[in-house]
Amino acid sequence: MKLRLDAGDITQLYVDAIVNAAKKSLLGGGGVDGAIHRAAGPELLEECKTLGGCETGEAKITKGYDLPAKYVIHTVGPIWSGKEGYGGDNNEAELLASCYINSLQLAEKKELRSIAFPCISTGAYGYPKQQAAMIAVNACKVFSNRAESLREIIFCCYDDESLAIYRQLLTD
Ligand code: AR6
DSSP, rough: EEEEESSSSSOOSSSSSEEEEEOOTTTTOHHHHHHHHHOOOOOHHHHHHTTTTTOOTTTEEOOOOOOOSSSEEEEEEOOOOOOOTOSSSSSSSHHHHHHHHHHHHHHHHHOOOOEEETTSSSSTTTOHHHHHHHHHHHHHHHTTTSSSSEEEEEEOSSSHHHHHHHHHHOOO
16 A cells, blocks of 8 residues: 655546545535536536535545546545644544545445545635644555555645645655
8 A cells, every 4th residue: 555645636637536625515616626526527516416415524425527537535624613733623633534534435445446635624624734634644544554445545735835744744
């Protein structure tokens, strides 16, 4: 099992599944969610409409349609409510870890080999980037010890700050 970094747009990746940092309705939005829906085409929204939304920390899977990725795993990250350095007050850390674990579990259930994550919750939802990255890497490392089908987990960093943070964490 390999954990690696990629810089840039997650919609361009040829992997079995890309993860979407979605909202509870699963009906599209801005940021990476908007980019994924644009690149996948309107059929993605049609399938999302049949899913009945998604709770924070949970995950649901759809096909990838026009994306190079075969599947999209939609997960809903927590909205940050704390102060930087003080932790969130509403279970944010546990919920963010659940996003990663539940997405990985869905990928295993479908016997996928590769999955790429964006930096969930660190855009519109305001989660401090360093704290979110530590949770992401830790959850994926723990999961990798019991992975069966998965061979590769990619952290897709869209901005330079996230890229630097993940580079540091993955070389530690
Ligand atoms: N590829 C990879 N990462 C990207 C891309 C891309 N094409 N575009 C943005 N990012 P955000 P959230 C990064 O705001 O904080 C949506 O409206 C971005 O730099 O997309 O979980 C949903 O519908 C950041 O590091 O997601 C929800 O309402 C990361 O993706 C809400 O935003 C996450 O930023 C979810 O907020």
